[in-house]
Amino acid sequence: MTSHRIALVPGDGIGREVTPAARAVLDAAGTRHGVRFRYDEFDWSCERYLAEGAMMPADGLDRVRHHDALFLGAVGAPGVPDHVSLWGLLIPLRRGFRQYVNLRPIRVFDGLESPVRGARDVDFVVVRENVEGEYSEIGGRLNRGLPGELAVQEAVFTRPGVTRVVDFALDLAARRRGKLTSATKSNGIVHTMPFWDEIVAERAAAKPEVDVESEHIDALAAKFVLDPGRYDVVVASNLFGDILSDLAAAVAGGIGLAPAANLNPEREFPSMFEPVHGSAPDIAGRGIANPIGAIWTAALLLDHLGHAEAAAGVEGALAAVLAKTRLRTPDLGGTATTVGFTRAVLDELGGAR
Known part of the structure; x- marks a missing residue:
């Protein structure tokens, strides 16, 4: 059985709700295709920044350098400026690991308007x-607070x-x-x-x-x-x-659908995978976050690690749920919960929950 070590960074807001969905799908797909995942979870987030003054520790990159991939849930929270949260976590990971390709597939699924x-x-x-x-x-500011700033x-x-x-x-x-x-x-x-x-x-x-x-x-x-x-x-x-x-x-159909991969194509460093939707603090904690972006992102992770058939199975399960059912989270006009939609995808995959 092939084994992969994944660094999980749930991050902020709904990142903490969709990351378990992605993990469940990875495990189900892995069970079907002879792949085992081991996870190390890191608390790098705006909550950590407010408590300790940094989004991640100074040796953060070294802590995840030897993982096979990183999965990031979301970054951002009220009270922490976006440039602080992004330049304190996401951008150092992208640049430190030379993830110079940001891959964003777009698809209109059958069943979605x-x-x-x-x-x-x-x-x-x-x-x-x-x-x-x-x-x-490169750049800067001069004469802060003065008329000629x-x-x-x-x-x-x-x-x-x-x-x-x-x-x-x-x-x-x-x-x-x-x-x-x-x-x-x-x-x-x-x-x-x-x-x-x-x-x-x-x-x-x-x-x-x-x-x-x-x-x-x-x-x-x-x-x-x-x-x-x-x-x-x-x-x-x-x-x-x-x-x-x-x-x-x-x-x-919506930003909650979109996956992304930050790739180091030469594989000198681990690549990082993240749904595009952000932390959505307005709905965080309500259990209604759309997990499609995170699940599709899990498929990108599988494909990058060499498991194309497993990746296609995950994307196919997503497509089947959308085409065959009316199960939708509120952002898509439905009433499904994050857990409920994820369960339907797992049922399509035939994986254990």
Whole structure:
């Protein structure tokens, strides 16, 4: 039996409610496919920050460096500024472990109504550059509190950074339907975006089997709504990918559905998996959080660890529950609980609970 060691970071809010759902599904899928999971749980969170002054300990990365993967539930809580919680936990993990690909699949499941009229056959992936771009640490503020106060934030695009994420996206498109769309804004951003476009063109020349197009980010956002079914793989910078993937999740039915993987493709470091929905403090503790994003994220984790059949089984179980039942959590117009929906997925998987 194959064994994997997983670092669990439930985090804040509904992260603590959906992480057990993901764990139950991982265990059920593992039972069916001869995979055993061992878990180490860490209390890294805003609660820890308020108590100890840090989201995680100074040696946090060393504590999880040798795990096979990390599963993060959610980050964020009232009373802790978002830039504190993210830069104290999520971003150090992404950058310290060189998780330069943020992979966000989008799908309109049968049985779910998209807010976009006529949205059918939507099945694409946003590949977001995850460690540089617009979310750099270079910059600062001057003359705080004075009339002439200013803030400077520098975007950083490196040739190795852009090349590796574009190559990943091209390889993914070649394994899917052979189409890649690059998000740009080279008509308005005069240095970084033309540089991005040049590298996309260079790398695309070595992958002639993939049809590559570039779209300005504003037009692309509109087309995500007007014709989302036309896309296969979309590659974007850190900021553009962040915005596009949340928009795409809304097109698919809601942010609670969306999974994400922070990947170190070379596997020099562990990759981290997290649903996109955030900590949702307004519904935390009520037992009604949508576990779909976390369960689908568990499928991404399985696939990354080499268990493609198990991953497909989890995604298939999700799809079956949505297609065959009216079981929905309140964000999707139903009355199901987190536990109730998870139980239905486990029943489809045939796993022990």
